[in-house]
Amino acid sequence: VQLVESGGGLVQPGKSLKLSCSASGFTFSSYGMHWIRQAPGKGLDWVAYISSSSGTVYADAVKGRFTISRDNAKNTLYLQLNSLKSEDTAIYYCARSQTDYWGQGVMVTVSS
Amino acid sequence: DIVMTQAPLSVSVTPGESASISCRSSKSLLHSNGITYVYWYLQKPGKSPQLLIYRMSNLASGVPDRFSGSGSETDFTLKISRVEAEDVGIYYCGQLLENPYTFGAGTKLELK
Numbered sequence: 001v002q003l004v005e006s007g008g009g010l011v012q013p014g015k016s017l018k019l020s021c022s023a024s025g026f027t028f029s030s031y032g033m034h035w036i037r038q039a040p041g042k043g044l045d046w047v048a049y050i051s052s053s054s055g056t057v058y059a060d061a062v063k064g065r066f067t068i069s070r071d072n073a074k075n076t077l078y079l080q081l082n083s084l085k086s087e088d089t090a091i092y093y094c095a096r097s098q099t100d101y102w103g104q105g106v107m108v109t110v111s112s
Numbered sequence: 113d114i115v116m117t118q119a120p121l122s123v124s125v126t127p128g129e130s131a132s133i134s135c136r137s138s139k140s141l142l143h144s145n146g147i148t149y150v151y152w153y154l155q156k157p158g159k160s161p162q163l164l165i166y167r168m169s170n171l172a173s174g175v176p177d178r179f180s181g182s183g184s185e186t187d188f189t190l191k192i193s194r195v196e197a198e199d200v201g202i203y204y205c206g207q208l209l210e211n212p213y214t215f216g217a218g219t220k221l222e223l224k
């Protein structure tokens with residue numbers, strides 16, 4: 001099992017970014033997936049979850065701004081980040097449904 | 113939201129000795145299916161979190177049996193027997209019973 005995030009970077013407040021998580025080594029379409037973030041020097045903060053049937057749930061802090069989605073044909077999970085705020089600065093991890101596998105994380109920095 | 117409270121914030125252990133970390137949830141994590149949805153993770157310095165224990169007492173794949181999890185509906189314990197240098201890092205408990213999924217603030221384990 002391997003999860004590889006990409007798409008992070010430095011972005012200005014109010015702008016957008018799209019993260020990707022490429023999955024391999026398991027039947028991606030059969031598993032729900034999470035995005036979990038970690039602000040610098042802080043703890044773990046759950047962001048969003050998408051089920052195998054593409055049902056979605058979000059943390060209140062990102063609801064209406066972030067969108068989780070998946071492309072089973074490409075074995076890829078996405079997180080669209082809109083209207084970014086400085087408090088969204090964090091390492092973003094994708095993780096499989098029971099959090100048994102995590103990616104290496106991708107850094108998102110929101111700053112002017 | 114379910115609040116996960118960990119104690120202590122940090123622990124210093126002599127190699128070869130045992131260590132225990134506590135986690136308390138603000139609501140029962142026992143599902144009607146009989147499964148208790150508490151998880152334990154270790155984040156080694158500069159690395160992604162790794163799953164140690166799932167559903168309160170099940171050892172994750174590849175995790176040494178020096179690690180064990182136990183508890184009730186709201187009070188949980190991670191025990192590490194015969195602590196080794198590779199066990200250094202921050203330990204988190206988390207709940208996957210209901211969204212928003214939440215984590216404890218973490219317990220830092222250091223060696224004496």
